[in-house]
Amino acid sequence: MKNKKLILVIAILAVVTLALGYINMRSINNAGTEEGTITFKWGENTAALSFEEITVIENHEFKAIEDTSTSGPASRKYKGVFLKDVLNRAGIDDSTIESATRVTVKGLDGYVIAMAAQEVLSDNVYLAFEKNGKPLGNMKNGGSGPFQLIAVSDSFSQRWCKYVIEVNLE
Structure with missing residues (x-):
């Protein structure tokens, strides 16, 4: 039971990390109006x-x-x-x-x-x-x-x- 909870927490953290990384990369690519x-x-x-x-x-x-x-x-x-x-x-x-x-x-x-x-x-x-x-x-x-x-x-x-x-x- 404890192992399943740990795996679930790790999976959720991985998804959140990936989502935030994606959002950060989009903001970097769209930052600034002109070079x-x-x-x-x-x-x-x-x-x-x-x-x-x-x-x-x-x-x-x-x-x-x-x-x-x-x-x-x-x-x-x-x-x-x-x-x-x-x-x-x-x-x-x-x-x-x-x-x-x-x-x-x-x-x-x-x-x-x-x-x-x-x-x-x-x-x-x-x-x-x-x-x-x-x-x-x-x-x-x-x-x-x-x-x-x-x-x-x-x-x-x-x-x-x-x-x-x-x-x-x-």
């Missing part, structure tokens, strides 16, 4: 910027240590814009950023990172769109973009976020 568009939310306000609107902001070349699960730490050359400059372009001024308790960045794959507003205002956090002189590419072609959030001071790349689609000030 490279990032949505910004603060208070009751929302704005969206396209790839073209973001990449015309003053660009910076910088080096960062990329450390992934498939490769050891290696210095890479990136090109991108400061996150604070992108937030300003979206209509969010520095005082609004500074008053936020945290800034969260969400990727298309569901990964979310949080950082302090003071870190965002520093010259340490970028939205990169090129790596070693080439576009980052997108999720479908095995890339990490079109935008990847990079916190240069994070030497283990744990607070980097690929496929950025949303930035929230809370």
Whole structure:
């Protein structure tokens, strides 16, 4: 009797897991209206910027240590814009950023990172769109973009976020 109940519970959990996985994959495939568009939310306000609107902001070349699960730490050359400059372009001024308790960045794959507003205002956090002189590419072609959030001071790349689609000030 106990074995039948255990098997039933395991079967139900398996079905629920499969259903939630399917729903998650559908939401990932349907997320975002356009490739490279990032949505910004603060208070009751929302704005969206396209790839073209973001990449015309003053660009910076910088080096960062990329450390992934498939490769050891290696210095890479990136090109991108400061996150604070992108937030300003979206209509969010520095005082609004500074008053936020945290800034969260969400990727298309569901990964979310949080950082302090003071870190965002520093010259340490970028939205990169090129790596070693080439576009980052997108999720479908095995890339990490079109935008990847990079916190240069994070030497283990744990607070980097690929496929950025949303930035929230809370």
